[in-house]
Amino acid sequence: MPLSSTGESGNCELYNDNVYFFMTSGGHRIRCGVTDLALEVLEPKLDRTTGKGRLAAFGAHRAFVERMASAKFDKKIWERDGITIIVREADINAHAAANG
Numbered sequence: 001m002p003l004s005s006t007g008e009s010g011n012c013e014l015y016n017d018n019v020y021f022f023m024t025s026g027g028h029r030i031r032c033g034v035t036d037l038a039l040e041v042l043e044p045k046l047d048r049t050t051g052k053g054r055l056a057a058f059g060a061h062r063a064f065v066e067r068m069a070s071a072k073f074d075k076k077i078w079e080r081d082g083i084t085i086i087v088r089e090a091d092i093n094a095h096a097a098a099n100g
Helices: 036-042 051-074 089-098
Strands: 011-013 018-025 028-034 084-087
Touching (some): 011 051, 018 051, 028 051, 051 084, 051 089
Parallel strands (some): 028 084
């Protein structure tokens, strides 16, 4: 079952440079995130000096990032914490390679 967007704004956690956001599945909130490096693949001129640049890049590419998170959810690819799905640069590069 794919994840659905909540439309809530993302949050940038500066200690690890990831942007976190929530999606839903069957009424349950699922914590998702996208790494700084993944955002840089999507937005090569990413402003990395503040969280605002990361949030702007996330906003510009949100639909794609959410599709990637949903695909990982469907494949049951969770982080070690068992409650988070993270979209990484390797995920985006693999998608680009597979879809030429």
